[in-house]
Amino acid sequence: NAGVTQTPKFQVLKTGQSMTLQCAQDMNHEYMSWYRQDPGMGLRLIHYSVGAGITDQGEVPNGYNVSRSTTEDFPLRLLSAAPSQTSVYFCASSLVTGSTGELFFGEGSRLTVL
């Protein structure tokens, strides 16, 4: 009963490095999304996808890239890490949007950029 799995849980990067946060779900959900959570800022949507091959920008997309080649996976790429990207990142999925179904969250990935 895995649900939404994120890796890694913790990562430290130097400014300018790139990395990928992995997200996988085993619930056959159409909708997947990435949020960042910063103190006093709540949850902010970075990118989302409503199905394989379809992605779109959220509220704070700059500096991040996503792709959705399969229904299960939705990786988030940091192209050139900056200290402002120090945050906790959450992947979330749902069967569809605009329904009565809930959004399922991963456990989070804590990223520090030095």
Place this chain on the structure above:
Amino acid sequence: GNSVTQMEGPVTLSEEAFLTINCTYTATGYPSLFWYVQYPGEGLQLLLKATKADDKGSNKGFEATYRKETTSFHLEKGSVQVSDSAVYFCALSPLRGQNFVFGPGTRLSVLP
């Protein structure tokens, strides 16, 4: 547009006190409403939900009623425990094709 407003806290209560966290929303149509809870160091998990007007969601002693006339979904619990210390998020799921909308979260601390 769609939005959620909730009291930001922090809220500090003694064990067995009554809890209310206010949540109001703005949305087109008839969204579903949710309360999520985030315990320290963990992801968000669904606490309860309501999908239509006058529905009451309940779980673990928490309750919230979907009030369309006041566009509210206030969270209540009659007697809080130390283990309820967490951050609580009110959220709505609007029309199909639109993203979930979250409130800023309310941090609750319950003291023994």
